[in-house]
Amino acid sequence: MSGSTFGSIFKVTVFGESHGEMIGMVIDGCPAGLEVDLAKIQAEMDRRRPGQSKITTQRKESDLVKIVSGIFEGKTTGTPIAGLIENEDQRSKDYSHIENSFRPSHADFTYNEKYGHRDHRGGGRSSARETAARVMAGSIAKQLLETYGITIHAYVSQVGPIQMPETKIDYHKIESNIIRCPDEVTAKKMIALIEEVKSQGDTVGGVISCIITGCPVGLGEPVFDKLHADLGKAMLSINAVKGFEYGSGFKGVESRGSLHNDVFVEKNGIVSTTTNHSGGIQGGISNGMEIEFRVAFKPVATLMKPQQSINKQGEEVTVEGKGRHDPCVVPRAVPIVEAMAAITLVDHLLRHRSSRMDVKK
Amino acid sequence: MSGSTFGSIFKVTVFGESHGEMIGMVIDGCPAGLEVDLAKIQAEMDRRRPGQSKITTQRKESDLVKIVSGIFEGKTTGTPIAGLIENEDQRSKDYSHIENSFRPSHADFTYNEKYGHRDHRGGGRSSARETAARVMAGSIAKQLLETYGITIHAYVSQVGPIQMPETKIDYHKIESNIIRCPDEVTAKKMIALIEEVKSQGDTVGGVISCIITGCPVGLGEPVFDKLHADLGKAMLSINAVKGFEYGSGFKGVESRGSLHNDVFVEKNGIVSTTTNHSGGIQGGISNGMEIEFRVAFKPVATLMKPQQSINKQGEEVTVEGKGRHDPCVVPRAVPIVEAMAAITLVDHLLRHRSSRMDVKK
């Protein structure tokens, strides 16, 4: 029972292998009447696109999106929206050396054992190439959220040991540098670190932070489908993610209830809290404050230097990355985090429509 | 669209309010022929039970489980297994003061806004009382896993700032103290801290670590239902959880690929890795190594001292816990973490049965 569909009302199904003919997605359950700007979809794709800067993989993909159904005269019709992206720059022979070998900390071994055989070219289905389909779906979800006044901003807050200082974020600065960190001083350090790591044929991890503003009170479904539980699953499903926390997260553990509790205040009929350790979610339901979470990405497993491993016969082999890979995944993962957050939020917005007899939009 | 069901084949549906007549669960999809030991279910309930020690809430609940369907002559029949627990020690009047007020960092406000009204008694549905139903279901899942040789051990690895040193865990020691930390020296410090915090009417957070042994290779469904994504969602759905990480987690961010990658080795036909930064999961699929994850719990929101807040009318009020509450949630949350891990694993075990034409058990 495969897991290629995400969401329960706004359902996104994705398909495609890294070196197959194309990858794509189908959204079933997008409400009718949403005006879709195809240029905005493409703009999101470009943020995720390989080859966008010196610190990303050099694979060249134009990632041109073709929407083949579900949109008529610029608006969604309520029927399934299918989108396709052709793979252009596959160099499958770069991968012939791993046809029978298992790259360390990759999915080669587990796919092989689970399914009995696998499309090894470029990592096949386990490649992060599939996240292009998520960004395509997410960009439509984002456009839907815009009509509600909800915006999502993700940014790189840590690379290796280099952390951004905790300050007020200027969202406009996120796209001002190739690492997508809104603090320029930190951004430079991060880029320098990645270049150093890259020059060594090595890789490094990072953290992406995400802030959602304008989310109405009431999203999230007790008890299992708490909003942060579904956001967490969405993030943990992205390649290379190792951890998720929201609000005070792991650090909150060390606090005391008397310090950690967020005090409610009311002004002009609007309820808010004086602090936001809750990260905008209480009891699994959004409380109207900014939703804040952080996602940890491990160092990319493919290295441009030799590593010891084994092949299908259990014999020792040496593998070395011959493809074109990212020395650090986080700059390109920023739009992926936003996409998955957007898909999750839209799904909960629609689910919330069934919460009350006196339905509210 | 509510979220009271977890799992896609082994489906657990839960119901019940803190001060309602009873809470319960239904498992639909448990394979027929599993021998169920009711005493083992009760033993798990007792680990979660309130009033079990001086550092937990003093609410008295015997939490006696009554299974009313799905088991015949000691074995599951393949039909839905329903289990019930009566609520005995509700003191709903302890909660009349919050009928119109919102306790800080509780779900009072968000439930009220989402649903328009709420059962406020004891927190109603948002109370952690519902986790008793999870433990009930989880204890049956655990018995199913036992037949596969899979065991799950959770324990308290941190309370406030007190962390357990990283050592080999002796699982037998987990239950040897009331905090459920296998390191006795650390356990004493943790208990002392909780007692101190409790004497102040305050609360403190903690971390639960979990290790799963004996998990076969192949569990987990690409791309959205990666094993760690579903484990993460399962954990994040537990009350008071703020973060989830597996394997190297947030710390792995600081590493380099060359250090972080786990090297495959083969011996007598068994493939393993020399390190386990992957936490037993690669590409979202179990690789046969121990599965390791950590779950962060915030300080309990209910304090035994006055806190500022507002009521439904937006007026400032002072609220103070009058019920019986835990100063720290982690000791009682250990069996809940195990239960949710067990339910998640069983579901993936059954999902895996459809992965190949040449099906394997």
Place this chain on the structure above:
Amino acid sequence: MSGSTFGSIFKVTVFGESHGEMIGMVIDGCPAGLEVDLAKIQAEMDRRRPGQSKITTQRKESDLVKIVSGIFEGKTTGTPIAGLIENEDQRSKDYSHIENSFRPSHADFTYNEKYGHRDHRGGGRSSARETAARVMAGSIAKQLLETYGITIHAYVSQVGPIQMPETKIDYHKIESNIIRCPDEVTAKKMIALIEEVKSQGDTVGGVISCIITGCPVGLGEPVFDKLHADLGKAMLSINAVKGFEYGSGFKGVESRGSLHNDVFVEKNGIVSTTTNHSGGIQGGISNGMEIEFRVAFKPVATLMKPQQSINKQGEEVTVEGKGRHDPCVVPRAVPIVEAMAAITLVDHLLRHRSSRMDVKK
């Protein structure tokens, strides 16, 4: 992967065996704020109750419903609604003779083969006793539909070869006789036939017709979840059902398009059709006309006379009904048909809330 849950937003999960301790249901996804009249639930149960007349089984069950969660101060809270019914009049020893034998056209053989063992007492899970849980859930669904002005009327239109003439139905007469046929003359003939059949230890089949009035335009989800497809599945899932048709049904096959098409007309802004061969559903979506369908029930399999069969060892045996059984299932199936129709409609009402950006109630 079991199938004890029906619906995708208004999700009904049922459990319980014929001779187990109790049967029950959980509704997850009922919107908050619905006022629930418990007396109406009980009234529906009484329509389905065994022992209600001379032409039904004499098993005595009071079928008292106990709602244990999800309703507070008379209104739904948006949390799961669980309801229980205790089994009172089990005479399990009546069934010891079939512990090892397979009754003809029953589920004894298939359950045994599918699951390896079974709770044979009273048919266990395969007994129509489980439909009591459906009626419980359906009666809450009906109350929700009432707030939309939607009513559901099912009635017996055929018993054996005796068919009700096609006339305008007076819904008030349905409950005026024990067969639940609104045509009194036909009702008498039907009752006489059932009494005759019963006196022979035999059984007979029947048809239940159902009319839904007040359904708004727009319910039903293309392409697989067409409204009539989900109604059809709902009906076919009821014990003893062999067929489903809506609108012109099987007879429509013989017509011509020019006669069969329903002509649209408009009056005062209301669109209707001059005929209703579509049965109120076009393209899988309700069109505002009355929804009409028919459900075929086979003769009950349990006979009060000897039948030839085999036992688990494959040896020939003779079986004879010793329990208390219905000579014809349709009178008691009327509220079951209505319940399943109500559950299906509520689910589609809630699903429809996500159809458009400019959501309508």
Place this chain on the structure above:
Amino acid sequence: MSGSTFGSIFKVTVFGESHGEMIGMVIDGCPAGLEVDLAKIQAEMDRRRPGQSKITTQRKESDLVKIVSGIFEGKTTGTPIAGLIENEDQRSKDYSHIENSFRPSHADFTYNEKYGHRDHRGGGRSSARETAARVMAGSIAKQLLETYGITIHAYVSQVGPIQMPETKIDYHKIESNIIRCPDEVTAKKMIALIEEVKSQGDTVGGVISCIITGCPVGLGEPVFDKLHADLGKAMLSINAVKGFEYGSGFKGVESRGSLHNDVFVEKNGIVSTTTNHSGGIQGGISNGMEIEFRVAFKPVATLMKPQQSINKQGEEVTVEGKGRHDPCVVPRAVPIVEAMAAITLVDHLLRHRSSRMDVKK
């Protein structure tokens, strides 16, 4: 919440409009290791293809299938299988006359009301063109069933009032005539009737019967997902279907239990029944006998002669089919019935794998 996905383990998602760029499908959950013969897929498409004979629509579509993922080196990999078909012969201007009008007994009105606007070209999403995607998915399901020895044969058993006599079916003769009726004498009458109806610009309905052989005992999931309930839903979801019955169906109503019950016999360890009024399914679970069901199709709604209707403004208009349409849908619907039956069966085969602790293939 849209309904474009069918199945719970073998999940088929379809998309595409009649006059859009392409239609397609994604299968998520096909087990790895199935050898797929692309020529067999195309052969099924050709059976459904428009323009195949004088009694079908003259729209010319080659319906060439392109599989773009999920199959590697001739075998399924366990990852999603996506297939595409380009629309070639759209003549959208044939439909400009219905942009603002509602064709009688079509989905024009209901789509318009449900979604607020619609792709009217060729009927858009409501066109039976979408069934091409079902046949694509179904042909892969069929190949999977073949490995289990399960075969599915549908055929036309009635057109208008012309019924095939009840005889032993020679499956080889189904494809020997353009109506797909295995009885040659009846086939000729049916074809003559359709030609006559067509010459009048009119249409006529029909019945498709279907027989599944080789189905193992045990498929079907109590209580809601009975095998015949899911088959019924599958069939009722096909365009123009008005009714479904299995085994004795509506006629069985008139029988008596003593005549209707199927007597079990055993020979060489194989259990069978002497009659098959159960249609191969008892208690919702396959019993090893042939599965038999019948599906009623209404006369096609589009006529080649003027019909009265209304437009969006509620004004009276006259509409007349200008596209190319089938005078009778059943010959082309035979492979669609088989496809939906195959998808349903594969899903239940895979679901059945989770039924028992001692799993059987």
